[in-house]
Amino acid sequence: MRLARALFDQKKGNNMLKYQPVTVEKLVCTCDRCGRVMEEGLADLEWQERFIISCRCGYGSVFGDGNLVEGDFCQECIQAVLGKYL
Numbered sequence: 001m002r003l004a005r006a007l008f009d010q011k012k013g014n015n016m017l018k019y020q021p022v023t024v025e026k027l028v029c030t031c032d033r034c035g036r037v038m039e040e041g042l043a044d045l046e047w048q049e050r051f052i053i054s055c056r057c058g059y060g061s062v063f064g065d066g067n068l069v070e071g072d073f074c075q076e077c078i079q080a081v082l083g084k085y086l
């Protein structure tokens with residue numbers, strides 16, 4: 001890897017190769033309670049442990065008939081809020 005980088009840097013001086021900035025998009029999930037950002041992928045294990053709640057409420061719901069209730073939460077917040085019931 002270092003040799004490849006050195007060769008690349010040498011050629012860069014010849015104006016044959018150039019560095020270009022790139023934009024990388026990441027899929028993330030933000031906890032609605034604490035604001036923790038969880039990134040998709042194996043590097044962030046929190047991604048796999050997140051909770052996603054999505055519910056279309058019906059007649060008699062405390063959230064209102066027909067309303068959509070959604071939330072994304074990290075596992076620490078679920079444990080802090082619901083842990084004693086789970």
Ligand SMILES: [Zn+2]
Pocket residue numbers: 031032033034035036073074075076077078
């Ligand atoms: Zn959280």
